[in-house]
Amino acid sequence: YINSDTGKTETRTLPGEDFLWLVLKHVLPRRFRRSRDYGFLHGNAKRKLSLVQLVLNVMVKAIEPVIRPQFKCKQCGEVMNHIAFRFLKPT
Known part of the structure; x- marks a missing residue:
């Protein structure tokens, strides 16, 4: 965990019951929902x-699109579309 006083990563050994108590403090009771799922914070409430x-005069920087290199097919010379990326482990 990260110690909030020092900002450093530390290790702590706990009995199982204490660990579960710390984890379960973050679980909401039945029928409760996180407030970020309502109103203007909901995922579908972009407008x-x-x-x-706009009303609060908050300026949000636009995300700049990532320019990816175009790869061409060795046989026909057409630009290939990216379907997925796979990162290989260094050997």
């Missing part, structure tokens, strides 16, 4: 969020 940002 409401932009309206709130």
